[in-house]
Amino acid sequence: MVDKNPVTFDKTVFLLHGGGALGSYQVGVFKALSEYDIHPDWVIGTSIGAINSAIIVGNPPEKRLNQLEAFWNKIATNIPGVPNVINNIMLERMQHQYSAQLTTLSGQPGFFKPRLINPWFGIETTADRLSYYDTSELRKTLLEFVDFDLINQRKIRLSVGAVRVSTGKLVYFENTKTTIRPEHIMASCALPPGFPAIEVDNEFFWDGGLYSNTQLNLLLCENEPIKYLCFMVHLFDAYGTRPTNMDAVYKRQKEITYSSHHKQAIYVYRNIHNLRHAIRVLGASLSKEKQNDPRLKPILELGKTGVIHLARFHLKGKLSELSSKDYEFSLPTINERIKSGYNDVCKCMRNPPWNQPCPDDIGLILYELSENPVKEEGLFDELLSYEPLS
Numbered sequence: 001m002v003d004k005n006p007v008t009f010d011k012t013v014f015l016l017h018g019g020g021a022l023g024s025y026q027v028g029v030f031k032a033l034s035e036y037d038i039h040p041d042w043v044i045g046t047s048i049g050a051i052n053s054a055i056i057v058g059n060p061p062e063k064r065l066n067q068l069e070a071f072w073n074k075i076a077t078n079i080p081g082v083p084n085v086i087n088n089i090m091l092e093r094m095q096h097q098y099s100a101q102l103t104t105l106s107g108q109p110g111f112f113k114p115r116l117i118n119p120w121f122g123i124e125t126t127a128d129r130l131s132y133y134d135t136s137e138l139r140k141t142l143l144e145f146v147d148f149d150l151i152n153q154r155k156i157r158l159s160v161g162a163v164r165v166s167t168g169k170l171v172y173f174e175n176t177k178t179t180i181r182p183e184h185i186m187a188s189c190a191l192p193p194g195f196p197a198i199e200v201d202n203e204f205f206w207d208g209g210l211y212s213n214t215q216l217n218l219l220l221c222e223n224e225p226i227k228y229l230c231f232m233v234h235l236f237d238a239y240g241t242r243p244t245n246m247d248a249v250y251k252r253q254k255e256i257t258y259s260s261h262h263k264q265a266i267y268v269y270r271n272i273h274n275l276r277h278a279i280r281v282l283g284a285s286l287s288k289e290k291q292n293d294p295r296l297k298p299i300l301e302l303g304k305t306g307v308i309h310l311a312r313f314h315l316k317g318k319l320s321e322l323s324s325k326d327y328e329f330s331l332p333t334i335n336e337r338i339k340s341g342y343n344d345v346c347k348c349m350r351n352p353p354w355n356q357p358c359p360d361d362i363g364l365i366l367y368e369l370s371e372n373p374v375k376e377e378g379l380f381d382e383l384l385s386y387e388p389l390s
Contacts (some may be wrong), residue, residue: 005127009309009354010226011041013219014056017233018189019258020326024334026052026233027317029066029339033231034065036151036349039075042157044215046208047188049143049233050160050188054198054208057158057175058146067200071145074152075111081332092320099333100324107133108329112195115373121191127165127197127204135186135195142182151180160188165197170211171201172218186372213258220364225304229354234259234314235326250323253347266310273363279303311353311367344369 014033016026026049033039041060045053052068059067077099107113112133119130139301151158158175162184171186187198187205197204208215219230238259243249281302283291290296315337317325353367 013230014040014043015232016045016049017234021329022235023048024337025341028338032342032345044159046161049187054146054185057156058151067145075108076331077329079330087388089320100328103327131196139182161185162205163210165204224308228308230310232312276305284337308364347362
């Protein structure tokens, strides 16, 4: 059954993936969505997505974009780009390699810097000292670009994922449950062995991407019977080309590892929702007397569930990108990724798929907003999805 009325949403969610230097793409996505007057009620982030999330939630609407762009300009490596000529892939690769090597040797300003003593040569110590880089500068940078008092006013819900080192358990730091400090954001992007574990309330935490690079499961666990519009911004794509050299092997390995297999979670959620929908339909057919039966009430409560419209944007990299793309912080590359995110959203907004009529009995609708979506066979055939026109 298709609802012919325009779709309206109760809450808008931004879900920001981890990916180091690739996170500048999320700035472009945010810029375009803001221009179309789409603002979040809830922001969920991991790793670099947690930093972008904190800047968004920790600033008033009129300052968010300026602060995002200023942060990325601060941590960027200001080196010249390559000439925009035909067949310049080799020149671009040389520039990418040079920029990545600078990061490896000297770190990034306001973000991280190499430790003076290699941790392999040290004695046994604590997890917050075991890393190749020191991220203490990041705390000052976060305080410069994020108003944590504003975050903790809870005008917008903020959730960031981190992994407890001692148990391997995924933990969410949420401003609805705790007072968010710079350490919570730093913990979400403490990717070992490059970055050290961050201590929060006498526990050590690492990057949430070690467990899941997209905290989609947090949204899927919500039980509010409302309609969500979620913009999910991925920075690694599972679909790519076959490697033809060793660097390409590392690149594909990284893409597959961090692409976060969100469709599996979506498939499970859809099955659960279908069961809940069946309970809701069955409950509506019962008499008032049976609906109020104490034995049936807990079961009928399971039929109250929301609907999620999930719009997935993902960064489609250039052929010249190397396996070092997630720590290639050159200013020309960062600006290029911001532009790419902006253009992807603007193209989609010509005809937003989530504004179209849709079935009213489906728990999750996935909009794959890429130029060349790949249809999976078998497991995900039943997922309702949207494929944009070229």
